[in-house]
Amino acid sequence: MPYRVRENLYIGNIGDAAEILQNGSTEITHILSVLSSASISFFSEWKGLTIPTKEIKKVYAGGSGGASASEDDSGDRKMGCLVSDKLLYLLEYAGKDLKLVRMGVPLRDTENEDLLDHLDVCFDFIDRSRKEGSVLVHCFAGVSRSAAIITAYLMRTENLSQEDALKSLRQSCEFVCPNDGFLDQLKMYEEMGFKVDCASPIYRSFRLKVLGESYHRGDRIDSSKFGADPGVAGEVASGVEAASNEGKTVTPAFRCKKCRRVVALRDNVVDHIPGEGEQSFGWRKRKSSNSYNKYEDSDSECSSIFVEPLKWMTAVEEGAMEGKLSCVHCEARLGYFNWAGTQCSCGSWITPAFQLHKSRVDVSTI
Known part of the structure; x- marks a missing residue:
């Protein structure tokens, strides 16, 4: 079952999300899915589940949205390290009677995955969801990706250090453990003043590292x-x-x-x-x-x-x-x-x- 982190904010795993999507919930009205694929088909591939959906919009890095986009996506145009054709998020009505609002964010649980450039859109969705009802933030196991998102959210909203935010989250769900790469990025987030500052030397170094890793994976480098x-x-x-x-x-x-x-x-x-x-x-x-090969004075x-x-x-x-x-x-x-x-x-x-x-x-x- 989902763990309550704050008022109207829960953390869980894919099983918790599937249960709510199939049977509904008296508490949860919104779901933030942080999985390797944003598509609802991930649930079908996982357990063969058929979950009805109705797309609201898709937004790609660079600000392009689907024809059904109903919200201003001008804030999505600064996507930092993300290549311009990468799906940033999918927003849809989902579940029983299409009563739930679900955002799917494609994010892998690997140490070199770019967490920072997904934080702002996740925070916007969480804030909006908590005003309209309650939100479940989940990944596959409910341990790393969802924990990293919520830790960063607590850092920003409660002005907590990375260590204090994670400690606070563990009081609600003791087994959460973001991977080391996410922890490094959360530390950068703290050092940038709880914001993703694209002009910061910290972010510039991070962006360069991400570009280098993209090149070595064989990805197209977006100039x-x-x-x-x-x-x-x-x-x-x-x-x-x-x-x-x-x-x-x-x-x-x-x-x-x-x-x-x-x-x-x-x-x-x-x-x-x-x-x-x-x-x-x-x-x-x-x-x-070789004692004759010293360069202390160089x-x-x-x-x-x-x-x-x-x-x-x-x-x-x-x-x-x-x-x-x-x-x-x-x-x-x-x-x-x-x-x-x-x-x-x-x-x-x-x-x-x-x-x-x-x-x-x-x-x-x-």
């Missing part, structure tokens, strides 16, 4: 998720205007040393924890037992900056695994990229890597 080209006058102007409106200092810009075209802004930089210089490289490690300052993929990087857009990064204006070589990663001069390994050599760019302000 619309690349950072804007800072060398395009309109985009630079809008960035400067946004910074001034927020009272921020103008962001430093990195320019091609040869032609002075802007190739990156400070906001495009993906920070990393410095390594231990030459000692971090594999061939140095193999010789580390300068481990980074000789490159690493940025998110940007729309001027044509070789990246064309799908190459690795290659040179050249200025789109004068074709001077600026750096190197590799989806499998590369090692910075400081010794830290960056994956995937979009590297601009400091010797090829100058720093200025716009």
